[in-house]
Amino acid sequence: MPDSTLSFADAVATAATGDVWLFRGRSLADRAIQAVTNAPVNHVGMVVALDDLPPLLWHAELGRSLPDVWTGERQRGVQLHRLEEAVTTWQERYGQRAWVRQLVGTVGREHEDRLIRVIDSYDGRPFPTSLGLARRWLTGRLRRRRPSSLETIYCAELVATTYVAMGLLPGGKAASWYDPGRFWSGDRIELVAPFALTAEIAVG
Numbered sequence: 182m183p184d185s186t187l188s189f190a191d192a193v194a195t196a197a198t199g200d201v202w203l204f205r206g207r208s209l210a211d212r213a214i215q216a217v218t219n220a221p222v223n224h225v226g227m228v229v230a231l232d233d234l235p236p237l238l239w240h241a242e243l244g245r246s247l248p249d250v251w252t253g254e255r256q257r258g259v260q261l262h263r264l265e266e267a268v269t270t271w272q273e274r275y276g277q278r279a280w281v282r283q284l285v286g287t288v289g290r291e292h293e294d295r296l297i298r299v300i301d302s303y304d305g306r307p308f309p310t311s312l313g314l315a316r317r318w319l320t321g322r323l324r325r326r327r328p329s330s331l332e333t334i335y336c337a338e339l340v341a342t343t344y345v346a347m348g349l350l351p352g353g354k355a356a357s358w359y360d361p362g363r364f365w366s367g368d369r370i371e372l373v374a375p376f377a378l379t380a381e382i383a384v385g
Contacts, residue, residue: 185382192281192384193265196236198293199284199349200228201340201364201378202268204277211277220362224277227340228264229300231293238267239300239343241336243308246270251304258307259339261300268384279384282366284349286376292347299346309333337361349376 187195204224205211214223226240237250238261245255247262247270271277334342334356341359344350349372363370366380 186385187382189384196228196230196264198228198230198288201282202226203280204271206275206277218360218362220365222361222365225336225340225361225364227343236264238262238264241308241334241339251300256305259303259305259334261304280381281384282378282381284378295347299343307333309335349373
């Protein structure tokens with residue numbers, strides 16, 4: 182695990198669009214995801230920080246603890262939450278440790294426009310069932326380039342799909358090829374130059 186640490190307040194204050202937040206929990210479901218994917222983390226989300234709005238977290242989850250910023254409703258599946266509230270929920274209610282990988286590179290207006298289109302298209306899409314999630318992940322391993330309909334979508338698929346749409350991540354791989362661990366530095370995910378992700382910084 183990385184040694185660098187950033188206070189929660191500083192991590193939220195410096196959050197920028199494209200930063201990746203990673204979470205590691207201890208529940209049976211969390212451990213199962215970590216074991217099956219051979220990854221140190223079980224959840225991933227992406228920061229959305231536009232203009233004067235407070236930083237938000239774009240992610241997909243089963244819970245509906247917080248109101249969605251885009252729809253104003255509490256919903257399962259793909260959600261857009263205030264970053265501070267989302268991370269607090271994942272740390273205190275779900276018992277998860279958090280890390281951030283900051284995006285290096287300038288996100289311009291064209292990237293933001295693409296991001297907004299993705300949010301408009303995907304917000305509210307349901308999270309897959311456990312069986313559907315396992316089938317989707319396995320298919321992504323066996324057929325890396327096979328496109329998926331994404332009628333349902335899990336957290337890593339959402340981040341990968343958003344990155345590709347914004348032009349930060351090369352296309353070619355099915356979104357289901359990605360799991361939360363793919364966004365951990367050990368997998369050395371390669372973004373489109375000049376973009377890159379820093380090493381993980383623990384959020385304390």
